[in-house]
Amino acid sequence: MNPSTKKIDALFAEYDKADSPGCALGIIRDGELVYQCGYGMADLEKSEAIDPLKSRFYVASVSKQFTAACILMLAAHGKLSLEDDVRIYFPELPDYGHEISLRHLMHHTSGLRDYLDLWWLAGRSFTGPLSNEDGMGLLLRQRQLDFEPGSKFVYCNSGYKLFAELVPRITGLTLRQFAERELFAPLGMRDTFFDDDNAAIEHRVVSYRSGEGGSFKAQVKEFTIVGSGGLVTTMGDLCRWDQNFYTAKVGGPEFIEQMQTRGQFNDGRQHGYAAGLFVRDYKGLRIVHHSGNMLGFSTFIGRFPEQRLSVILLGNLRTFNSWAKAGAIFDLYLAGQYRLRQFAGAYYSEELQVTYDFSPCAGDLFVRRGQERLLLATTDTDQFQAQDTTFQFARGAAGQVVACVVSTGRAREIRFDKQLGKKRIRRTRRTASVLSARSRR
Numbered sequence: 001m002n003p004s005t006k007k008i009d010a011l012f013a014e015y016d017k018a019d020s021p022g023c024a025l026g027i028i029r030d031g032e033l034v035y036q037c038g039y040g041m042a043d044l045e046k047s048e049a050i051d052p053l054k055s056r057f058y059v060a061s062v063s064k065q066f067t068a069a070c071i072l073m074l075a076a077h078g079k080l081s082l083e084d085d086v087r088i089y090f091p092e093l094p095d096y097g098h099e100i101s102l103r104h105l106m107h108h109t110s111g112l113r114d115y116l117d118l119w120w121l122a123g124r125s126f127t128g129p130l131s132n133e134d135g136m137g138l139l140l141r142q143r144q145l146d147f148e149p150g151s152k153f154v155y156c157n158s159g160y161k162l163f164a165e166l167v168p169r170i171t172g173l174t175l176r177q178f179a180e181r182e183l184f185a186p187l188g189m190r191d192t193f194f195d196d197d198n199a200a201i202e203h204r205v206v207s208y209r210s211g212e213g214g215s216f217k218a219q220v221k222e223f224t225i226v227g228s229g230g231l232v233t234t235m236g237d238l239c240r241w242d243q244n245f246y247t248a249k250v251g252g253p254e255f256i257e258q259m260q261t262r263g264q265f266n267d268g269r270q271h272g273y274a275a276g277l278f279v280r281d282y283k284g285l286r287i288v289h290h291s292g293n294m295l296g297f298s299t300f301i302g303r304f305p306e307q308r309l310s311v312i313l314l315g316n317l318r319t320f321n322s323w324a325k326a327g328a329i330f331d332l333y334l335a336g337q338y339r340l341r342q343f344a345g346a347y348y349s350e351e352l353q354v355t356y357d358f359s360p361c362a363g364d365l366f367v368r369r370g371q372e373r374l375l376l377a378t379t380d381t382d383q384f385q386a387q388d389t390t391f392q393f394a395r396g397a398a399g400q401v402v403a404c405v406v407s408t409g410r411a412r413e414i415r416f417d418k419q420l421g422k423k424r425i426r427r428t429r430r431t432a433s434v435l436s437a438r439s440r441r
Contacts, residue, residue, distance in 0.1 A: 060292025065276030105159030107263030164227025207296030
């Protein structure tokens with residue numbers, strides 16, 4: 001389903017004014033930028049409106065995926081291994097009694113204290129200067145870890161700060177220079193760079209916080225630290241980056257897979273963080289995403305790989321909730337697939353000794369039996385039809401789908417139990433009665 005632009009624009013009506021900060025929006029479907037819009041102002045003082053393709057936003061922690069990509073590039077070139085001890089490259093770091101690997105840094109399982117929290121605890125402001133040297137100085141003075149590396153996931157900016165310092169120690173290039181050569185130039189991302197000098201540039205977006213009486217107060221970026229953040233980019237350039245996850249023009253298929261492979265704890269359990277990206281379920285669908293918040297910037301890029309839908313939101317007002325707005329857009333496009341997802345899975349019939357596999361795709365539900373794949377048409381809330389066959393799904397006491405009863409004109413009520421791994425959802429009396437009642441309709 002493609003929602004109307006009116007429904008999308010209505011989500012941002014409060015920002016679509018000549019006297020308000022706002023956001024840039026991009027929606028990508030099947031590799032095509034199907035909707036783009038700028039709402040509100042990039043710079044109130046200059047009366048410069050947000051242009052979705054030209055306005056350059058500071059994207060905060062959305063930067064992490066680009067920093068991680070640089071580290072994976074170095075690993076692919078044989079310059080490092082993610083299993084390397086961080087003290088190989090940073091011998092000045094204290095010996096904490098536990099080895100911290102580069103992989104621990106990437107996946108937020110290092111146990112290091114967060115340098116931004118330390119900066120705040122020291123009474124320093126994020127609206128003032130903060131350099132790479134300041135960040136390193138804070139880390140070097142810490143005498144203990146918060147936990148054993150690999151035992152917990154705690155989101156930590158310090159690992160990505162160290163990555164920014166690691167790149168020049170290996171290559172002789174700054175993170176900005178290396179990323180430009182390896183990522184941005186090959187992808188045509190001409191308006192993207194790690195902002196390590198705060199130089200004046202065209203179309204730089206100013207961020208704001210709300211003031212008294214409906215006014216807005218500018219929050220000017222003065223820090224130059226990069227790695228955990230620091231990227232300046234446009235919605236248009238992020239579209240090019242997003243599509244590389246399908247084309248693998250830069251890095252190749254193995255690189256793309258590594259970017260989206262979730263990390264593990266010491267005991268082998270997975271957590272939800274990959275290479276600068278969260279990989280999670282959203283209402284039953286897999287999403288790869290990251291958000292960023294700093295000063296008055298609120299940013300987000302998220303992708304549903306199987307549905308080939310991506311949303312990019314770059315905001316410049318502190319109260320703007322990029323994740324919530326992105327979720328509202330997801331719901332406009334994917335609501336039908338959320339519902340169909342509950343029917344997905346393998347269903348086994350003891351009577352026929354065969355398994356049917358149900359799967360949603362592009363807003364429709366399909367069933368595979370043997371080599372045949374059938375498109376199902378909805379006929380009722382939990383009922384579908386294909387040719388002369390009816391598929392009636394049944395629910396358990398908690399409302400979950402537990403079975404599918406299949407009927408043709410001359411073979412009725414053949415039960416297929418939904419499989420959960422190697423376990424089958426057990427049939428209950430209530431389920432049986434529901435099936436019997438519904439199948440007689």
